[in-house]
Amino acid sequence: MLQIAVVDDEREQRTLLEDCLHRYERENGVSFGIVSCGDAQEFLRQDPGGFDIVLLDIQMPGLDGMAAARQLREQNRRLVLIFITNMAQFAIEGYAVDAMDFILKPVSYYRLAASLTKARGRLQTEAGVALVLHTKDGTYHLDSARVHYIEMFNHHTIFHTEDGVFDTTGSLKKLEEQLAGQSFARCNNGYLVNLRYVRGVEGSDVVVAGDRLLISRTRRKAFLQRMSEYFGGQ
Template sequence: MVRIAIVEDDRHDREALKKCLSRYEKENQVKFSLTEFQDGEDIVTDYTASYDLIILDIEMAFLNGMKAAEKIRELDTNVIIIFITNMPQYAIQGYKVNALDYILKPISYFSFSESMARALSKVKAPEKEYITIVLKGGKKKLDVARICYVEVQDHVLIYHTLDGDFETKGTMRDTDNQFNPKRYFRCNRCYLVNLEFVETYQGSDIMVNGDTIQVSRSRRKPFLDALNEYMNEVGK
């Protein structure tokens, strides 16, 4: 998950950026978490270093992108900054804030995708964690981050992943030491969910990667607390 902030005061340009980002996600099998701001003042107020990439318009009404970038750099030296502008002479000043690139308006998807490729190559990828499960006739190594949820049925654990479902003998207790409790939550006695893939929560039901799972009555408040804490941590 790449955390991106869009700072753009023009609604049409914001929508154009979001369309480009959506297309890039689909074409490159990457997932973005987007936060939108309508002015430089909005993002620098109570700024926290929770973004991997900031796409920043230079010309804005209250605090322009260059001034906003200077304030951001005082607090965050790692975030990648890309400027968008229709006045390239201003973008040249980007070296002062170590901006990676600038994109000219109107936004061309080709130039946008090239800038995104450069930006994502610099985003530090977290080290992958794996677990190994025993299948019929062999073993399977699973990328923990791609496990959407784990289900147990009659002493059979079913790992529902982005790459398919995999079954192994076991009980839910066998998963206790496999997953980070800040990211995975036991919502009832039969399901352990990856909070990253929770799409909606209504009443006692949650949608996890397209599947509906029930949260038991006693776990509803702890689940909400865990979900809110996780979302705040990853900047959703």
């Protein structure tokens, strides 16, 4: 069951969103755990890292939605952020917190339903694969969802992750096959990138969790297409 939070200071707006979520449950045969909160600061005190999707207003008294989103990202890189707002100009700023969507008020059920379907698809893609890494220091179990990117260098396979860097051996091609269906794509022959951590493309580089990786000319078209599909929720 997906856990969804509705965070908006307007009671009528929260009720509208909850009604839309219940309608989506009925029409799609799914169940949600729904929590509603009228204050962003209070929400952040309620262990928000356990949610899968957060519907978040931007303009709220006290801590606004954008500031709350930055704190949420520190606790949970995987959750899907959907901003509910009447301020379209915040869309560009939202990329910094990896917001999946912006829905303008007044909220249409069909617009929200399309966004929820997109969010469910992304979460399914990012569910992660259990990896076993054998290094000179020991054996580690790692969720692929926590991998920023995998690097092949001098016959070493190097995992750059949320938990640090792990130096192993193995084939990047075999890892690519193992991670098929997940949110990974090759930007060149030496890197397999988790699109979840991509922050942008600058010239011939892709920025992944703060690191710049070269996009090769031969892989550029396919890589950018894969990025477009991922961020478009296809």
